[in-house]
Amino acid sequence: MLPGPFLLENTVFDVIRYAVAADSIIEAGRFLYQRGWSPATSSNYSERIDDQHIAITVSGRHKGQLSAGDIMVVDLDGGAVQSNSRSSAETRLHTVLYQLFPEVGAVLHTHSVKATVLSRLIAPGHSLELEGYELQKAFAGVETHESVLTVPVFANTQDIDALAEETKSWFREHPGQPGYLIRGHGLYTWGKTMEDCLRHVEAFEFLFDCELETMRVRP
Ligand SMILES: CSCCC(=O)C(=O)COP(=O)(O)O
Numbered sequence: 001m002l003p004g005p006f007l008l009e010n011t012v013f014d015v016i017r018y019a020v021a022a023d024s025i026i027e028a029g030r031f032l033y034q035r036g037w038s039p040a041t042s043s044n045y046s047e048r049i050d051d052q053h054i055a056i057t058v059s060g061r062h063k064g065q066l067s068a069g070d071i072m073v074v075d076l077d078g079g080a081v082q083s084n085s086r087s088s089a090e091t092r093l094h095t096v097l098y099q100l101f102p103e104v105g106a107v108l109h110t111h112s113v114k115a116t117v118l119s120r121l122i123a124p125g126h127s128l129e130l131e132g133y134e135l136q137k138a139f140a141g142v143e144t145h146e147s148v149l150t151v152p153v154f155a156n157t158q159d160i161d162a163l164a165e166e167t168k169s170w171f172r173e174h175p176g177q178p179g180y181l182i183r184g185h186g187l188y189t190w191g192k193t194m195e196d197c198l199r200h201v202e203a204f205e206f207l208f209d210c211e212l213e214t215m216r217v218r219p
């Protein structure tokens with residue numbers, strides 16, 4: 001018999017949807033680590049299970065070597081549901097996006113060299129504006145290079161609750177933008193599916209590379 005909904009501490013979620021989400025997070029981790037975008041236990045990944053729960057990486061785990069025990073379930077307030085492990089220290093940065101956008105199915109946070117360096121080159125108070133690149137069409141809903149993608153750069157902080165509120169306010173006002181940078185830290189992006197979300201990470205990496213190369217040849 002297939003397992004049905006999983007019940008613990010008055011919380012129900014579908015164990016099969018958890019298993020599917022865990023598999024896709026594990027696979028994403030292998031890819032992102034191999035590309036050098038999630039080094040040294042950095043990064044965190046999540047996927048929606050239902051309207052109240054997400055699967056998310058346990059804090060401090062090596063993202064290229066994830067197994068099912070490294071993926072746990074939290075509710076949309078960030079509370080652990082089926083595990084005694086500690087979820088990612090940045091869990092609230094994920095949950096606010098799922099709260100804000102019901103269509104979001106996956107969120108990825110990465111720590112690439114290019115995202116980190118570029119985020120430090122954007123003056124405080126300014127955003128990165130991506131314009132005129134054909135590859136902007138890799139983002140869901142973008143149909144022409146004649147569009148502007150605004151990537152806000154938030155100051156890094158260890159106060160994740162405060163940063164979560166800051167990002168939530170910004171994206172409530174700018175719901176069409178697909179990601180953000182944290183200065184000296186990394187990238188957050190999301191999508192309807194994990195496949196969309198991985199494409200967004202890859203597109204951002206290409207565009208960050210273009211921006212850095214442009215700054216190098218035209219300082
Ligand atoms: C070693 S990187 C510092 C923490 C961090 O920025 C990160 O992305 C990983 O944190 P987590 O708690 O999700 O492992």
Ligand SMILES: [Zn+2]
Nearest residue numbers: 042043109186
């Ligand atoms: Zn991080």
